[in-house]
Amino acid sequence: MKRVDERARAGDACGAPRAAGSGTAGSSAAAPAAPILEARGLAVGHGARPLVQGIDLTVAPGQVVALIGPNGSGKTTLLRTIAGQLAPLSGTLRIAGRDAAALAAATRARICAALFTERPRGDLLTCQDIVEAGRYPFTGRMGALSDEDRAQVRAAMRAAGVWELRDRDFAHMSDGQRQRALIARALCQEPRLLILDEPTSYLDIRAQLDMLQLLRRRARERGMAVIMSLHEIELAQKAADWVACIRDGRVLCQGAPDEIFRAPTIARLFDLDERSYSPLFGSVELGAAEGAPRVFVIAGAGTGARTFRELARRGVPFASGVLFAHDADGILACALAACAVLAPDFEPIDPDALAKARALIAGCEAVICCADGFPGAAAPNAGLLEHARAQGIPVFDSAAAYLERRAPSGPCATPRS
Numbered sequence: 001m002k003r004v005d006e007r008a009r010a011g012d013a014c015g016a017p018r019a020a021g022s023g024t025a026g027s028s029a030a031a032p033a034a035p036i037l038e039a040r041g042l043a044v045g046h047g048a049r050p051l052v053q054g055i056d057l058t059v060a061p062g063q064v065v066a067l068i069g070p071n072g073s074g075k076t077t078l079l080r081t082i083a084g085q086l087a088p089l090s091g092t093l094r095i096a097g098r099d100a101a102a103l104a105a106a107t108r109a110r111i112c113a114a115l116f117t118e119r120p121r122g123d124l125l126t127c128q129d130i131v132e133a134g135r136y137p138f139t140g141r142m143g144a145l146s147d148e149d150r151a152q153v154r155a156a157m158r159a160a161g162v163w164e165l166r167d168r169d170f171a172h173m174s175d176g177q178r179q180r181a182l183i184a185r186a187l188c189q190e191p192r193l194l195i196l197d198e199p200t201s202y203l204d205i206r207a208q209l210d211m212l213q214l215l216r217r218r219a220r221e222r223g224m225a226v227i228m229s230l231h232e233i234e235l236a237q238k239a240a241d242w243v244a245c246i247r248d249g250r251v252l253c254q255g256a257p258d259e260i261f262r263a264p265t266i267a268r269l270f271d272l273d274e275r276s277y278s279p280l281f282g283s284v285e286l287g288a289a290e291g292a293p294r295v296f297v298i299a300g301a302g303t304g305a306r307t308f309r310e311l312a313r314r315g316v317p318f319a320s321g322v323l324f325a326h327d328a329d330g331i332l333a334c335a336l337a338a339c340a341v342l343a344p345d346f347e348p349i350d351p352d353a354l355a356k357a358r359a360l361i362a363g364c365e366a367v368i369c370c371a372d373g374f375p376g377a378a379a380p381n382a383g384l385l386e387h388a389r390a391q392g393i394p395v396f397d398s399a400a401a402y403l404e405r406r407a408p409s410g411p412c413a414t415p416r417s
């Protein structure tokens with residue numbers, strides 16, 4: 001148990017760790033713990049030609065680092081290099097303070113566990129047999145498990161939610177169940193550095209959250225460091241302490257999630273329209289329907305979300321306003337509306353914004369009013385409803401009501417009083 005205790009102390013000493021990275025973000029005031037992984041000027045690739053180069057990355061004990069970037073950018077290649085499956089092309093790579101190239105396989109296996117997307121065949125093996133393989137770096141030549149090893153296996157299987165499946169034929173488990181078993185195998189290896197390639201693949205949303213919470217707990221309580229690639233950027237935003245963005249053969253930028261998950265950075269990394277990414281929710285929307293607005297939606301305080309999404313799904317371009325900029329409807333309208341009229345939060349709505357909204361209403365075939373009322377600073381929006389009625393523009397109370405009465409290809413057929 002000495003090994004575990006020492007590691008736990010390393011985690012405690014680490015506190016809330018922060019990687020040095022390449023300096024794109026600020027630095028912690030606390031003395032940094034000795035890094036478990038340190039790359040300087042590292043180049044990785046499959047042949048002589050580097051795929052990603054100039055990689056400066058530091059991972060401290062207890063830290064969860066996410067690699068994000070488009071398909072084929074080299075995240076797996078970097079992880080395979082860290083795991084020792086590929087040799088670095090140039091630069092330095094140090095693991096637990098030692099040159100990674102000089103680490104014997106057995107030594108590396110006592111420091112690092114890795115899980116990639118390939119699956120072991122597992123013919124004639126049970127789920128527990130597969131997980132037990134994670135203890136082999138610590139067993140003797142014969143591979144006999146001690147009571148302590150078995151306890152570690154049981155604890156890891158329980159933590160990963162596969163203890164109940166221990167006797168199942170591994171080859172006949174579902175993809176998600178196998179993924180959880182392989183995570184248990186990696187965890188029972190008690191790595192100081194856990195290397196995971198797309199660990200959330202195959203997992204349902206509940207299992208994804210459970211797994212990421214488990215990793216965070218291990219990082220916090222035992223000082224285990226994690227470096228993983230993630231395609232779900234909203235999960236990376238929530239689970240990682242540090243995020244490295246890989247694209248165009250380099251680490252485009254790296255930093256704490258608050259620094260990375262901003263619309264311009266994510267839009268540039270994935271070639272997205274800036275408006276479609278919401279840093280507040282960490283989510284990506286499908287985007288606005290094309291064309292001039294046909295409907296004007298009066299909403300606010302989250303009352304418009306269903307209507308916005310329904311119109312977007314049906315390909316109906318819409319405008320909305322006047323919305324407070326950081327109201328949930330204001331944020332969503334920025335992504336889904338052809339035109340959103342916004343006002344500063346908690347301030348009286350500016351007459352210019354109201355005039356703009358009235359002009360948009362005049363160009364629409366219908367108004368959908370989702371708002372229950374117009375309290376406080378939203379009071380002037382009541383005038384928009386009156387304006388629509390005075391203009392003879394039909395008013396509906398939901399997207400469904402509007403879509404039902406709309407002529408298939410023309411303007412709205414039946415006005416609502």
Ligand SMILES: Nc1ncnc2c1ncn2[C@@H]1O[C@H](COP(=O)(O)OP(=O)(O)OP(=O)(O)O)[C@@H](O)[C@H]1O
Pocket residue numbers: 046051069070071072073074075076077078229
């Ligand atoms: N064994 C290999 N030999 C040669 N090239 C390879 C090999 N494996 C991957 N590549 C290439 O290296 C590039 C980077 O692949 P890699 O799997 O590292 O990207 P990734 O960022 O993990 O992608 P994804 O998000 O799609 O999983 C790709 O162009 C890929 O075709």
